[in-house]
Amino acid sequence: MYFLYSITALALLISFNINKNKTIKAIKMAYKKLAKISPAFLGLIILISIVLYLVPEELISESLGNNNNFFSILLASFIGSITLLPGPIAYPLGAVLLKEGVTYMVLSAFTTTLMMVGILTFPIEKAYFGTKVTIARNALSFLIAIIAAIIIGLFFGEIL
Amino acid sequence: MKNKLIKTGAVLLYIIFVTLSFIFGYNPGKQIGLNFASFTMEMIKLLPFVFILIGLFDVWVKKEFIEKHLGKNSNPLSYLWAILLAGPIAGGLIAAFPVAYSLFQKGAKMSVIFTFISAAAVCRIPMTLFEASFLGIKFTLVRLLVSLPLVIISSILVGNFLEKKDYKIMKG
Numbered sequence: 001m002y003f004l005y006s007i008t009a010l011a012l013l014i015s016f017n018i019n020k021n022k023t024i025k026a027i028k029m030a031y032k033k034l035a036k037i038s039p040a041f042l043g044l045i046i047l048i049s050i051v052l053y054l055v056p057e058e059l060i061s062e063s064l065g066n067n068n069n070f071f072s073i074l075l076a077s078f079i080g081s082i083t084l085l086p087g088p089i090a091y092p093l094g095a096v097l098l099k100e101g102v103t104y105m106v107l108s109a110f111t112t113t114l115m116m117v118g119i120l121t122f123p124i125e126k127a128y129f130g131t132k133v134t135i136a137r138n139a140l141s142f143l144i145a146i147i148a149a150i151i152i153g154l155f156f157g158e159i160l
Numbered sequence: 161m162k163n164k165l166i167k168t169g170a171v172l173l174y175i176i177f178v179t180l181s182f183i184f185g186y187n188p189g190k191q192i193g194l195n196f197a198s199f200t201m202e203m204i205k206l207l208p209f210v211f212i213l214i215g216l217f218d219v220w221v222k223k224e225f226i227e228k229h230l231g232k233n234s235n236p237l238s239y240l241w242a243i244l245l246a247g248p249i250a251g252g253l254i255a256a257f258p259v260a261y262s263l264f265q266k267g268a269k270m271s272v273i274f275t276f277i278s279a280a281a282v283c284r285i286p287m288t289l290f291e292a293s294f295l296g297i298k299f300t301l302v303r304l305l306v307s308l309p310l311v312i313i314s315s316i317l318v319g320n321f322l323e324k325k326d327y328k329i330m331k332g
Binding site: 001003004005007008011012015022023025026027028029030031033034037039041042043044045046048049050052053086087088091092094095098104107108111112115116118121124125128129132133136137140141143144145147148151152155156 | 167171174188191192193195196199200202203205206207208209210211212213214215216218219220248250251252253254257258260261274277278281282286287290291293294295299302303306307310311314318322
């Protein structure tokens with residue numbers, strides 16, 4: 001996050017030095033855009049707060065840890081799609097699962113869908129790009145995650 | 161209008177539920193309330209800065225520039241730009257959507273927008289480093305080498321399809 005803060009501060013500083021009025025206009029636009037989209041973000045936060053309660057970390061490790069076949073890839077992709085774990089939680093969790101014997105392909109399915117497919121971010125994506133685009137992008141991302149998982153499985157000698 | 165009413169009702173119901181949970185000590189409701197607070201903090205730490213950068217982008221970057229490099233008549237390098245642009249994005253998809261929308265408003269084509277969003281999900285630099293240190297560099301490399309080409313190909317297919325159908329993106 002500090003990277004984001006420094007970049008924003010630097011950009012503001014440079015912009016302000018070149019043109020004060022334009023910079024003020026930029027901040028006004030930023031505020032207007034943020035205000036306009038904030039109801040969608042409120043929806044997102046409410047959804048996350050509920051799903052995080054219903055699908056805790058323990059449940060995730062339990063569901064992924066059992067067996068390792070095509071079904072687990074699907075299950076992992078499904079769990080990755082409905083949850084929204086920040087990276088600093090997701091990857092250490094992945095490392096623990098790996099030690100417990102979960103395969104690379106299942107982990108790949110989980111982390112890729114976690115990052116790419118967002119059922120929870122649906123309200124926001126829809127607000128920007130409309131329902132059709134949102135569904136198309138998420139469905140394709142799900143497919144990509146599964147293909148990537150299978151290739152990872154082949155590469156690490158986990159299938160065949 | 162009716163849709164808005166339902167949404168407001170749901171939010172009110174949520175607030176009442178969480179408040180009552182805290183008053184009567186109902187644990188699941190309290191947990192949900194705490195989750196809400198912590199995620200709200202995350203968003204407050206992220207969104208204002210992302211939107212200020214978007215504001216600066218809107219003011220300073222010329223439409224012609226984006227059209228030339230990321231627009232309908234840009235060359236295949238545009239996908240590379242989209243991926244590089246997504247690399248340093250903080251906050252993942254949540255931050256990528258508004259940025260992508262600004263790019264779109266400035267004339268970037270759909271396939272580039274799709275590539276940008278997916279790349280922000282798949283290969284952000286901070287996350288990739290994190291992943292590699294926890295799951296191994298081999299895992300990360302294979303995952304990137306497999307998913308990036310798939311991302312570009314599917315983005316081109318879907319993007320061109322939507323543009324041919326003249327799909328209109330809503331106002332954000």
